[in-house]
Amino acid sequence: MSEDLIIGIAGSGGDGVISAGESLITAAALEGYHGVMTKSFGSQIRGGEASCRLRLATRPVLNPNGPLDVAVALNWEDFRRFGAELPVEAATIVIYESATGVAPDQLPLPGVKPAVVFSVPITAMAATHAGTDKAKNIVIAGLLAGWFGIGRESMLAGIRKKFAKKGAAVVEGNVRAFQAGLDFAAANPLKEDRKLSAPQSGGLTKLLTDGNDMCAAAAIFAGCTFFGGYPITPSTEIMQFLDREIWTYGGTVLQAEDEIAGIGAVVGASFAGKKAMTATSGPGMSLKTEMLGLASLAELPLVCVNVQRGGPSTGMPTKAEQSDLFQAAFSAHGDCLRPVLAPTSVADIFGVTVEAFNLAEYYQTPVIVLSDQEIAQRKETVDPIDTTKFQIIERRHPSGPELTNYARFKLTESGISPISHPGMLGGNYLAAGIEHNEQGRPTASGELHARMNEKRFNKFNPLKSRRDLFAVEGHPEAPIGMVSWGSVAGVAREALRLAQAEGLQVKLLVPQLLYPVAEPVYQDFFASVQRGLFIEQSYQAQLYRIVRMHVDLPAHVKAFAKSGSNPILPSEILERLREMVVAIQSGQPQSEPVEN
Amino acid sequence: MSEDLIIGIAGSGGDGVISAGESLITAAALEGYHGVMTKSFGSQIRGGEASCRLRLATRPVLNPNGPLDVAVALNWEDFRRFGAELPVEAATIVIYESATGVAPDQLPLPGVKPAVVFSVPITAMAATHAGTDKAKNIVIAGLLAGWFGIGRESMLAGIRKKFAKKGAAVVEGNVRAFQAGLDFAAANPLKEDRKLSAPQSGGLTKLLTDGNDMCAAAAIFAGCTFFGGYPITPSTEIMQFLDREIWTYGGTVLQAEDEIAGIGAVVGASFAGKKAMTATSGPGMSLKTEMLGLASLAELPLVCVNVQRGGPSTGMPTKAEQSDLFQAAFSAHGDCLRPVLAPTSVADIFGVTVEAFNLAEYYQTPVIVLSDQEIAQRKETVDPIDTTKFQIIERRHPSGPELTNYARFKLTESGISPISHPGMLGGNYLAAGIEHNEQGRPTASGELHARMNEKRFNKFNPLKSRRDLFAVEGHPEAPIGMVSWGSVAGVAREALRLAQAEGLQVKLLVPQLLYPVAEPVYQDFFASVQRGLFIEQSYQAQLYRIVRMHVDLPAHVKAFAKSGSNPILPSEILERLREMVVAIQSGQPQSEPVEN
Amino acid sequence: MTTLEPPAKPISLAKFQAGDFKSDLKPIWCPGCGDFGVVTAITRALANIGRPPHEIAFVSGIGCSSRIPGYTTAYGFNTVHGRSLPIAQGINLANPELLVLVASGDGDGFSIGGGHVAHVIRRNIDITYIVMDNQIYGLTKGQLSPTSQRGRKTVTSSFGSLEDPVNPLLYVMGYGASYVAQGTPADMAGLARIIEEGIRFPGFAFINVQSPCVTYGQEDQQLKAHKANLQSLESLGHDPADRAKATELARAYGTKLYTGVLYRNPNPPPTYGQGVTERQEALKNKAVPRHEILNRFKPSK
Amino acid sequence: MTTLEPPAKPISLAKFQAGDFKSDLKPIWCPGCGDFGVVTAITRALANIGRPPHEIAFVSGIGCSSRIPGYTTAYGFNTVHGRSLPIAQGINLANPELLVLVASGDGDGFSIGGGHVAHVIRRNIDITYIVMDNQIYGLTKGQLSPTSQRGRKTVTSSFGSLEDPVNPLLYVMGYGASYVAQGTPADMAGLARIIEEGIRFPGFAFINVQSPCVTYGQEDQQLKAHKANLQSLESLGHDPADRAKATELARAYGTKLYTGVLYRNPNPPPTYGQGVTERQEALKNKAVPRHEILNRFKPSK
Numbered sequence A, B: 001m002s003e004d005l006i007i008g009i010a011g012s013g014g015d016g017v018i019s020a021g022e023s024l025i026t027a028a029a030l031e032g033y034h035g036v037m038t039k040s041f042g043s044q045i046r047g048g049e050a051s052c053r054l055r056l057a058t059r060p061v062l063n064p065n066g067p068l069d070v071a072v073a074l075n076w077e078d079f080r081r082f083g084a085e086l087p088v089e090a091a092t093i094v095i096y097e098s099a100t101g102v103a104p105d106q107l108p109l110p111g112v113k114p115a116v117v118f119s120v121p122i123t124a125m126a127a128t129h130a131g132t133d134k135a136k137n138i139v140i141a142g143l144l145a146g147w148f149g150i151g152r153e154s155m156l157a158g159i160r161k162k163f164a165k166k167g168a169a170v171v172e173g174n175v176r177a178f179q180a181g182l183d184f185a186a187a188n189p190l191k192e193d194r195k196l197s198a199p200q201s202g203g204l205t206k207l208l209t210d211g212n213d214m215c216a217a218a219a220i221f222a223g224c225t226f227f228g229g230y231p232i233t234p235s236t237e238i239m240q241f242l243d244r245e246i247w248t249y250g251g252t253v254l255q256a257e258d259e260i261a262g263i264g265a266v267v268g269a270s271f272a273g274k275k276a277m278t279a280t281s282g283p284g285m286s287l288k289t290e291m292l293g294l295a296s297l298a299e300l301p302l303v304c305v306n307v308q309r310g311g312p313s314t315g316m317p318t319k320a321e322q323s324d325l326f327q328a329a330f331s332a333h334g335d336c337l338r339p340v341l342a343p344t345s346v347a348d349i350f351g352v353t354v355e356a357f358n359l360a361e362y363y364q365t366p367v368i369v370l371s372d373q374e375i376a377q378r379k380e381t382v383d384p385i386d387t388t389k390f391q392i393i394e395r396r397h398p399s400g401p402e403l404t405n406y407a408r409f410k411l412t413e414s415g416i417s418p419i420s421h422p423g424m425l426g427g428n429y430l431a432a433g434i435e436h437n438e439q440g441r442p443t444a445s446g447e448l449h450a451r452m453n454e455k456r457f458n459k460f461n462p463l464k465s466r467r468d469l470f471a472v473e474g475h476p477e478a479p480i481g482m483v484s485w486g487s488v489a490g491v492a493r494e495a496l497r498l499a500q501a502e503g504l505q506v507k508l509l510v511p512q513l514l515y516p517v518a519e520p521v522y523q524d525f526f527a528s529v530q531r532g533l534f535i536e537q538s539y540q541a542q543l544y545r546i547v548r549m550h551v552d553l554p555a556h557v558k559a560f561a562k563s564g565s566n567p568i569l570p571s572e573i574l575e576r577l578r579e580m581v582v583a584i585q586s587g588q589p590q591s592e593p594v595e596n
Numbered sequence C, D: 001m002t003t004l005e006p007p008a009k010p011i012s013l014a015k016f017q018a019g020d021f022k023s024d025l026k027p028i029w030c031p032g033c034g035d036f037g038v039v040t041a042i043t044r045a046l047a048n049i050g051r052p053p054h055e056i057a058f059v060s061g062i063g064c065s066s067r068i069p070g071y072t073t074a075y076g077f078n079t080v081h082g083r084s085l086p087i088a089q090g091i092n093l094a095n096p097e098l099l100v101l102v103a104s105g106d107g108d109g110f111s112i113g114g115g116h117v118a119h120v121i122r123r124n125i126d127i128t129y130i131v132m133d134n135q136i137y138g139l140t141k142g143q144l145s146p147t148s149q150r151g152r153k154t155v156t157s158s159f160g161s162l163e164d165p166v167n168p169l170l171y172v173m174g175y176g177a178s179y180v181a182q183g184t185p186a187d188m189a190g191l192a193r194i195i196e197e198g199i200r201f202p203g204f205a206f207i208n209v210q211s212p213c214v215t216y217g218q219e220d221q222q223l224k225a226h227k228a229n230l231q232s233l234e235s236l237g238h239d240p241a242d243r244a245k246a247t248e249l250a251r252a253y254g255t256k257l258y259t260g261v262l263y264r265n266p267n268p269p270p271t272y273g274q275g276v277t278e279r280q281e282a283l284k285n286k287a288v289p290r291h292e293i294l295n296r297f298k299p300s301k
């Protein structure tokens, strides 16, 4: 039996490829498997090619990973368009539509000869059993359920429910199509070792969602009652989720005329005392710069989610990249600091978003959440989250004596000054983007400016020792250290597993807090390290560079970085880890890693 | 005789303080002295307090420096408002309006007892001789000309010219007022050693201007024919100069509806084949972010001047700071690189601006010029510039065979692809902010994205060894090294002089090119260095941090950084250099410098 | 004379004097600047309204005019250039109980901020928007403004402006504003009155104030000229309910100085805030507790 | 029928076919999208104009509609969302000889880009601005657009929109546009004609195209409905020189589908480019050589 199964399905827009994938992962989640599913489309809005990658496993799944265990091609032209996104190897089981007319030993896959190939009359089976081509996805679901032993019952239930409205005949047609898939699989059995083992957790149902919806739900949980934003791929679903849900909590979603107005309304709502949020992607972030600076200077809490896509400029809107970190940390003019957090998975974005609200309210600051297109749009199984574990922090209001001669920007020891809002008697003050004294009155005094800068920076000092915002995995004294963040951290985690399985002495640091740089955390981590690697999906290895600003890294710590949309695989990382071991053992400088 | 004279004059808005300073520096420039003059105002638009600081010297003047040699107070309330901007010491000669009623030994200057104090009935002299209070500035000019032996003839000529239109009576009244100042000085002589020596250069007339006008003139010299922008302090004079001058060169100035439209028009003009420029300050830079990213991706040349003021947000609009470097380098989303240059003086901004156009056109990129409020608005004497020394670079157009199947973004070896523009037959292409192939066609291919990122970064490699964009001064093998940029470099240069005069082994690196980080230049410079200091006027010491991203600095290289508008003085730096010498000699770690 | 309806949201009315709304911050405007009169008119209007300062949010952008909030005792927010409306909108939607005033200049409001006006109006956000229109950029020392007339020479139009000015009155009429008025500090009583009425008006209210810049303005833009030229719409017998006529009068912007209420929609549409509140009420009972929101992600067969 | 004047700037006229302006890039619009018709109409108009592709700059923002430049052989510039007008303006002023076309969508043009429209119009920049108005955000998959009607449910207005739509025709009339037209690919000949006329018109020309989104649009916004509902202004006997009538007709946007030229100013004002050129000519002889510009800084007594 296998513990881990990667399935890729491709076809054209109308083929139901995505819906086949979704029924599989839903069934798997219900049965307690772990899974992630990513989708990919051609550039057409409708029509064009579509594909999904589905990874199901008995233990936590950290990333969509590389080569396919199973490839399903509804037609070869579309399948091949996805190139490196759906890599087929000799070990891959290939299932394809017989009507393509391709012979099993003549697959149009240059340089690969898969050992196991099934030519299946998928369309014909759909037509025969369900009376319509449209049931192709049902046939595929049946085939995969049959061969890999997953989701038979729940998928059948799903089919019954889905088609109920269309009447008994349609339901039965689809059930037959599903059964035809099962039967085909039974008639053409796979070796037993390709089947998926039972889930470890004993079949406990998991949640199933994607990063954008999870982020929006976390915002609601954290107490957000205002969202202002403007649609942009791949972040729009955050606004869409909130638009469906937030009103019931007395909240509001405003689709503004542009990103400036979106975050502007958020700044206003925060000034008015509400927990508020915006979400966008690169081009929108570039437009929000001025408002982020204003919120920093006026010390107003807000959360700004950037679902990173490929940049610069319009770049590659539907692909993931980790290249907006420099911007998140440094885009506004003047000296200012705003925290930047990043989630590593769909599950993780829940805690990260709640933390972002907590930091925003506590430190009275904008906080950036750097999600990315992969996390945002992949469906992932999530273990049930115990929400009682999470603390919710509210901004500190002035009270009692603080409200006589109220000084909004009081130079307190912590740098955190109690904040009032309109409606609060005695709390009246002037907020502004202009430098000010403790009362909020404009000043051009260099001395006051220096003191206020100090206040606005020093208040974040405690944040730099928030070790709970970092995960250290592997042997704590290992001589080889990796650092990775965001969706790529899942790949690094898998590489760590592989390395440990080989007995390599390796450890991994995964920050949720990217900025400010938590110097002590990195210093501790690198104390034992002789060779190290920052693993990032950006051309410039942006976290590596930012950490260097503040931490003296050991000489042999480098970056392994790739531009967005070029997969980083656990196996590639493992390769480099092995080289590092050799280099340490031989005392030789290793070949330079790919470092841009 | 003295070689260097620092005069501070303060009064209220109508007192003509600035105009007194201007006639003095004009006269000094005509006689061949070196000089800088900075102005400072209260926050009122009109009325309120006004002051100027004037430094005149026989050798090049590098900054406005610290304590005053001469203080002129028209009233004490206004004078004292300028606090640390007009510091008075025991050695300062104080000249003040008798009508203030203050006794010479009762000056309202806490803790200071200046040795030489003149109470002068300035207003009364003006009224008596010119028949109007308004001639106060003329009296002051006369006093200073008399005492310090500068500008007598040229100021008289200036007065005659200035008032010519108002008739002979007015001219003669003002001449008398000037003479009254001279007479007062003659009657109350100063010790001879306070007079200013004759200029070294033998009295050759210098140019006199400020950084904004110089920048605009350089743009015209470099061939700029399009300016699009939006007013903002302290950059607006660039647009204003160009609006007066550019039309004669077939150029256009567009005051756009906002900063986005301003740089948008510049992007358009550049696409249309013209050399184009915009200028702004912090808040405007924040708004231009998205367009800068577009210009990087579409590889369109443009120059964007940021006259830095105090940040963040609206901050302190009339004060200088060096806190927009992070933004200049990193504001746009995605991986992209744009060169950032900084001038160190009014004279220097000429070459830097010309270089900015050359880099923009050659590398097909936006280039940021980081000026600052001090350079922008101070009047400075400038030695005549030999414009024939400057090369003017034009963008490389495709020609001949390059125009058949023209590939706008051809992956050439240098990364520089010949660029066409509308009107050029055969050069038609699609420009876009979307990632593209060599032909400019949209792509979502990770592989192409990686190659294009590589092209867009690698094309700048030659820039990193442009040693001519760096000045190294002092002993090349010195164990102590300073790095300083922008207007503060002038202070560091003066500190270097002082240190050398004391026999300290010190050197100084002054980059015009701030980004990309020219690694070899820093490596060479720091090879001999045991202790070092980045001297910057920002809270975060932004250049220090950026250099650390790419260069492993010796352990004892730190930053000496202050928030904007807090003066950094040569004497303070010298103090730290002395400490470093001691530390090196004793092998002791020195006390940490002020480092934020 | 129009009768003033009771204030829209009588949360905590009390008796106030204009002085209760004046802060002790000394204005740093040029002596004689028209904006002195505007802040006085605003504080007078607020005294009549009777909402206490702490229930008022007074938002502005950047400009001489935008300094106004700091000279009042309300919660002030001197934001960034051109963005007062989006921010004020957020305040209004976050807490519809507050009285939200917005101050702006001709550049702040119609050049860099011009893109927001239409949207705030078509949403009918319940705020009062006061633009101090001096046909110049005051704070930055005299550049061309979007309301400067064609041909005007300024430091950024040395050879004369090549563009037609915007027409604030006509634009907002086109955007569907329900309350449109114009005033000048040359008629303080009238100015205070249209501001007060604007505040009481349920929904977005626009007030263009011809507020002279004594330092960079032209002679025909000063108070004296205003006094000589202003024509009260009331005295002209204009019926503010007549939209077509109001639009026609708006076209005279720049040539005639009409003061008073140009347009008051007799049937004002619902405000955005009302829509929001109704929706929140209607959906309230569908809420799952916040800590159970993740149940949304339970897969179902 | 109006007579078409000769093209404004006959730099290098030649005989062209619509096909000469179609690139070989395959449009990635949904099958049936209205924008297919728009690109066809544009290329037909261009063939009639006779300017060669390399003398045309075709600028757009971001959106399904903004993909158009890539499907033509002109110099294309697919810029960023909402900023096509400022960029096109720079092109026009930098080289007034070029023919500058701009394509946009209802979101690109009237939401994020809405702030630029008034200014480009009051400057009378000589470009032709074609907005493909489908009342929806197509590219981003179906969010509310500024021209979506009140109450419309979309993925960002699950419970219905709470705001009035913008009225593109009325807005640009208010901004003082001199050429305002509307078309639909349901009437290809008419559409090509108003585009051609817009290009020939000396100065800013605005063309609103009702271009159906087959994927996210409503049934009453599809070509079939257009065919049934459109009313040609010509057939109604509308005189495009009648500004008042045009403004009145513009108010019917969203309820009536008028096609053809709504307004054509019989006395169009000078373009900004003309002003610039005249100024350059007038000042030419005052130039000092570029390398002597520093003489400006010689101090004089």
Ligand SMILES: Cc1ncc(C[n+]2csc(CCOP(=O)(O)OP(=O)(O)O)c2C)c(N)n1
Pocket (backbone or CB within 6 Å): B230, B231, B232, B233, B259, B283, B284, B287, B314, C062, C063, C064, C065, C066, C080, C081, C104, C105, C106, C107, C108, C109, C132, C134, C136, C137, C138, C139, C140, C145
């Ligand atoms: C983003 C940004 N751009 C430009 C400026 C500079 N600026 C401040 S106020 C202003 C215009 C002032 O004119 P107006 O809005 O008419 O107000 P007034 O001073 O005349 O009352 C400008 C251009 C700024 N602060 N921020």
Ligand SMILES: Cc1ncc(C[n+]2csc(CCOP(=O)(O)OP(=O)(O)O)c2C)c(N)n1
Pocket (backbone or CB within 6 Å): A230, A231, A232, A233, A259, A283, A284, A287, A314, D062, D063, D064, D065, D066, D080, D081, D104, D105, D106, D107, D108, D109, D132, D134, D136, D137, D138, D139, D140, D145
């Ligand atoms: C600054 C920025 N914000 C948002 C987006 C995302 N975006 C791209 S097109 C678009 C709107 C598309 O609608 P429309 O302009 O009506 O064009 P259509 O696709 O309907 O033709 C949006 C919101 C973006 N690319 N850039």
Ligand code: SF4
Pocket (backbone or CB within 6 Å): B045, B046, C028, C029, C030, C032, C033, C034, C035, C064, C065, C134, C138, C139, C212, C213, C214, C215, C216
């Ligand atoms: S510059 Fe003009 S608007 Fe500004 S304070 Fe002075 S008079 Fe008033």
Ligand code: SF4
Pocket (backbone or CB within 6 Å): A045, A046, D028, D029, D030, D032, D033, D034, D035, D064, D065, D134, D138, D139, D212, D213, D214, D215, D216
């Ligand atoms: S989504 Fe709509 S506008 Fe976009 S291509 Fe498809 S039909 Fe056309």
Ligand SMILES: [Mg+2]
Pocket (backbone or CB within 6 Å): C063, C105, C106, C107, C132, C133, C134, C135, C136, C137, C138, C145
């Ligand atoms: Mg103004």
Ligand SMILES: [Mg+2]
Pocket (backbone or CB within 6 Å): D063, D105, D106, D107, D132, D133, D134, D135, D136, D137, D138, D145
């Ligand atoms: Mg649209």
